[in-house]
Amino acid sequence: MSHDDVRAGRIRRAPENFLTEAQIAEVGKGRREFLRKAFLTASAAVAAPAVAHAARGESAILELPPWSTSLGKPVAANPYGMPSKYESNLVRRESPGLTRVGGSSVAFAPLQGLFGIITPSGLHFERHHQGWQDVDPGKHRLMINGLVKKNMVFTMDDIMRLPSVSRIHFIECGANTGMEWGNVAVPTVQYSHGMLSCSEFTGVPLRELLEYCGADFKKGRYILAEGADGSSMTRTIPMELVESGEVLVAYGQNGEMLRPENGYPLRLVVPGVQGVSWVKWLRRIEVGDMPWATKDEAVHYIDLMPDGQHRQYTSTQEAKSVITSPSGGQVLLDKGFYNITGLAWSGRGKIKRVDVSTDGGINWRTARLETPVLSKALTRFNIDWNWDGKPCILQSRAMDETGYVQPGYGQLRAVRGKKSIYHNNAIQSWKVVENGEVSNVQVL
Amino acid sequence: MSHDDVRAGRIRRAPENFLTEAQIAEVGKGRREFLRKAFLTASAAVAAPAVAHAARGESAILELPPWSTSLGKPVAANPYGMPSKYESNLVRRESPGLTRVGGSSVAFAPLQGLFGIITPSGLHFERHHQGWQDVDPGKHRLMINGLVKKNMVFTMDDIMRLPSVSRIHFIECGANTGMEWGNVAVPTVQYSHGMLSCSEFTGVPLRELLEYCGADFKKGRYILAEGADGSSMTRTIPMELVESGEVLVAYGQNGEMLRPENGYPLRLVVPGVQGVSWVKWLRRIEVGDMPWATKDEAVHYIDLMPDGQHRQYTSTQEAKSVITSPSGGQVLLDKGFYNITGLAWSGRGKIKRVDVSTDGGINWRTARLETPVLSKALTRFNIDWNWDGKPCILQSRAMDETGYVQPGYGQLRAVRGKKSIYHNNAIQSWKVVENGEVSNVQVL
Incomplete structure (x- = not known):
């Protein structure tokens, strides 16, 4: 081999x-x-x-x-x-040459070989801005300052004795599927959609920490989250997300402490929002009255619109889905029965329905959703398929509980143009040819 | 240290x-x-x-x-x-001397340090009868025989192309908490309750495989499941469990393939039933018209009742819960606020309520249940507690959706006597003394 x-x-x-x-x-x-x-x-x-x-x-x-x-x-x-x-072949993989150094690169999760909705922590995707560190939890601190009555510093021990919650949520990098904007069809679902994972997170709602510090929720309509890594990752997050109780200061992931690559010992969990806002190695939260326009939000993770304007602060990951098997790089070794399986998710809530087409979008059938179907979590879908041995195109299309339907590339480009890098949630197409080879194609 | x-x-x-x-x-x-x-x-x-x-x-x-x-x-x-x-201290641990060789022993999951409901696969408890092996999936086969129209042999590839389902379930060894029958208070929750784990499993409903083989569901009221390990583990399972669609021939666990210690590449998943029936390294299913009374069910995993009779084929794990923190071996370093957290589960369905007492069972408060609350899965509970620095006893009591309430030791012994090893679901008590040390005590 x-x-x-x-x-x-x-x-x-x-x-x-x-x-x-x-x-x-x-x-x-x-x-x-x-x-x-x-x-x-x-x-x-x-x-x-x-x-x-x-x-x-x-x-x-x-x-x-x-x-x-x-x-x-x-x-x-x-x-x-x-x-x-x-x-041993089912591992996360870097796309060589994507960035100058591996410390500012991406390792993609092998979605083609995963089952269900939980991503094993050892296969969780990685995206760092200045590499990962194994931070000493005994020395790590979280400071809260800004529009609060008391500036406070918490140790890990302080945080872990507070009331905790546990919730299953997906995390997707805003740049996931980014190469596809430019019609660069990367070969496999690991590389096209692998900046996506889903875990059970445990931590303290940030709202409770802010209340404890006497935050001014009237004037303080934004928070800044800052990481302790070398890149000092900083992101503005609207206070209404914090007020909903969904934003967590998390230390637990899939039953154990966070992994070092995922922010051990503390990261922010911002359900439904792109991964960059889930600041890892979280060391500071500041409450403020306007967005900060930091380097990581003023010039990165922004959308270049068709009129030449940059759209900043795009944050919610819209409904999206992908067939993970059969998928690009796989080979159907014979005609006959296959279980088409894949993942669907929405930053706005629960997945309501996933439709699957095996003829490039002419006919659609509704797939089975595996339970549990949770808000802002991956949802696994399955559907039976008999391959007749002829060329065909496989697609999935998600609908979330708000009624939003995942767009095709034609629809998405009509609004967003072709110059974006981030926030691509278009329908993915996998082409199957007669010899059974599956590859990545774009269908408008 | x-x-x-x-x-x-x-x-x-x-x-x-x-x-x-x-x-x-x-x-x-x-x-x-x-x-x-x-x-x-x-x-x-x-x-x-x-x-x-x-x-x-x-x-x-x-x-x-x-x-x-x-x-x-x-x-x-x-x-x-x-x-x-x-x-590195959060690992599964053997209780030395429990059995003559480690291949027929137990490694307990460190419940005291786990969060949420998903058990990381690397910390899943282990119980083997003749050790674990890393079975070659290319050579592994599943045979179905007995009261079927066609005896059949499946490769892993055959099974993995069939329609699959994914479901989150707990698994508990029938001997979990077994030492406590005899009033031997083992020191920590890892050793008292650590033969308990919960994962998302993916596989094919056994019912579908049996239908495919033309099983005689009228005469064939039982199946025998047989493992490929050296102990040839064999267990009888009532056909009604299979007919419910809940019993899975599973290959996936927490998103990836089963771990070798948990039956890679194929195990039976029998939700709600004691772990020994979840046969690992599954190689054969036989359909029959009566229980087989194999060595693993005629003389093991049976209950010695007060009248001297042995009760065989106890299988459903009744509602149970345990506070995992604070728990035995831990030390409360100061009075003040603590988050009491623990796990509840029932082999009969969903957990409906968990009550917590901090005064040895005189007063009870209802704990918060974390979502999702799933049938035959672990459920995480949390409740606030202010320790006043005085001696006290912490307990949790689960109720499931059938209305069944977890019994105290007095209630359980009244029915079952004191000679059992298996199927102990009594209320666990943790005693806190003035210096903050937490230890295991029995309260009738």
Whole structure:
């Protein structure tokens, strides 16, 4: 298996990801017959268990495998467990050359191989502005200042003894799917949509901390969140989001403390809003009466509109969805049944419906949504599909509880033009050709 | 810090888990004044940011810490991420000497340090009967036989191309809290209740696989599930559970493939039922017309009743709850505010209510339940508490949607006697004494 195969995610195809290298080589040569036979054999009625194995021509399986005849490893052999060695290709990956140094780059989550809605913390996407650090929680402090009666400094111990809440939310970088604006079709869903993850976060509502400090909620209509990393990431956040109680000063993620790459020991959680506002290694909150226009919001994460104006402070991530399998770089090894699966999300609330087209948007069928369907969280959808072996285009279209429908590229470009980098929530199209290869195409 | 301190989880106390070793030593000597002062200082109003730091007497913080003045590590420095080095004490732990070899032992999940309801897969409890193996998914097979029209053998690829569902469920070993029957109060919640975890599972409903094989649902009222490990774990499961659609042949856990210790690449998920029935490394399902009375159900996981009879096939885990913090082995370093937090669950459906007592069961207050509250999943509860510094006993009591209320030890022993090992769902009591130490006690 070549390095390129691995990087493109081809070995993690939907139903065939456990083929041997020899079998993958066979497929590469266009000899898909073996697979069809294998499935027919697997589905064949056989008379008795032993015969079942024999019927597959798999004499090796007639003997019990070593894991059935030996004492395995003891408990806590890994006090902190890791994935199987057979899963070593399912990792987050950087797109080389995207930025000058890896400390200001992106590592994308491998959406093509994920299930359900929870992103394992080890595969959560990364986006840093000056690299990540393993901050000492004993030395970390959160200061609250500005339009408050008392400036205050909190230790981690102070924060963790306060009343906490736990909530499942998605986080998406505002630049996710950014390359697609310019019609640059990156090859896989890992690279096109992988700045997206979803976790259960635990922390203290920022509103309660501000009330404790005597914040002036009348004059103080904005907060500034500042990170302790080298980039001193700073973002303005409207106070109404804080007042809703949704904004959290979070220390927990998926049951344990935040990971260093995700802001350990403290980050802001701003549900529905682009990831850059979820300031990591959070060290300061300032209450103010107008936006700060910091470097990270005045010239970055802004939208260049068709009239040449820059739109600043775009923040809510609009409804969006993507089919994660089959997806670009995967190969359908045979016609027949497939489970089309994907993710939908909206920064405005719950996903209400996801429709799927297998003919490039002419006909749509409504997919099944897996529970739980939560506000501002990823929602997993599934739908049955029988591939007839002919070329086709797969698409998904999300609708959220406000009635907003995910736009096509034509609709989105009519409003936003073609020069943007950020906030692309257009319908994603995956093209399947006769040899089963799936690739990224744009459909207006 | 001594090894014993670490093992008992004392360093992972609720709000003070980031104290330095010197500070912990201070507390150990009964000099809690420093902590009170520290909190007062943290809460004090200060004039300006720089002064805020100075007021704490922390001159080091006046200088920016190294993580604020340097370029951090690049993205994908860990393609599969890991917890912070400061979290290295939060691991699953074996209770030494519990069994002769670690391959038939238990590693307990560190509930005292977990948040929300999702258990990180690296901290999921372990219970094996002959150790764990990293099974090759390319060689793994699932056979279905017995009262079916067609015996069938499935590869992982076959299973993963079928329609899948994703659902969040708890898993609890039937022996969880087993030591407490005999009034052996194990020191920490990790050892008393740590055979408990909760994950989002993805897989195929077993009902669909059985329908595909033409199972005889009229005569075939039971299934046998068999594992591929050396112990050939086998358990009988009533067909009505399968018919409900809840029983899954699962390959996904918390977004990625199952971990080897949790049955990679395939395990049975039997929501609400004790963990032993969730057969790992699942290799065979047989449909039959009566229970099999295998070794793992005829002599293990049975209940010795007061009349000397053994009750077999106890399977549903009744409603239960536990306060995870403050909990045994932790130390309250000062009087004042604490967030009491814990977990509740029921094998019969959703948790409806959790009541908390801080006076040994005389008065009860209803706790806040964090969303989502899901059927047969862990539910996180939180409640405010002001400790007045006097001795007290903390308890939680769960009620599920059927109206069932978690019993006290007196109620439970009246029905079940004192000789059981399994299926203890009694109310847990944590005693707090004046010096703040929390320990495990039994209250009838």
